Amino acid sequence: DAKTTQPNSMESNEEEPVHLPCNHSTISGTDYIHWYRQLPSQGPEYVIHGLTSNVNNRMASLAIAEDRKSSTLILHRATLRDAAVYYCILRDTGTYKYIFGTGTRLKVLA
């Protein structure tokens, strides 16, 4: 399974944009890039996913590099409720499995 690399932790100020990076240099052509987040004492929550093109939804935006070897999750205005561990996961089109790494712990400062 292709692996992802994320920073262990990041900090952001409230109401500012946050860019969470993810490197996946061994990504294959059929791997989708998925992002989940896990708030304290809760299960992981789906955020967004994409294959090649940038994607937007009500929660976030996903920017995918042209060579697909990296991606960035963008939270446009961080709130205190966005403090969580964010996981970047590659998932092949032919599999149901997620392999969770250690993620990035985002701290939002008031």
Added chain:
Amino acid sequence: DAGVIQSPRHEVTEMGQEVTLRCKPISGHNSLFWYRQTMMRGLELLIYFNNNVPIDDSGMPEDRFSAKMPNASFSTLKIQPSEPRDSAVYFCASSFGQYNQPQHFGDGTRLSIL
């Protein structure tokens, strides 16, 4: 809409006792997953059901662990006998379809084996 519902939220029991964790997936979802989360190993997939049939149980750690899905709206994960190293948070997740569909997680059961 109701999400994935797990019970109990917390369970504390003594080593050797039988433990049963319960999960109600989102209505209409036909795939169900059991995960375990620990500090040391992170989130691990234990078993996966599709249309109530176990498809992949390669993540189940030992024969002490078993899982069933008697119908589309209910699943159990059982540990018998339980051991202290089974202490973890156990999550259930469901999705519509197997591939490229987001998985929706419950809030988990925090299990402590004394």
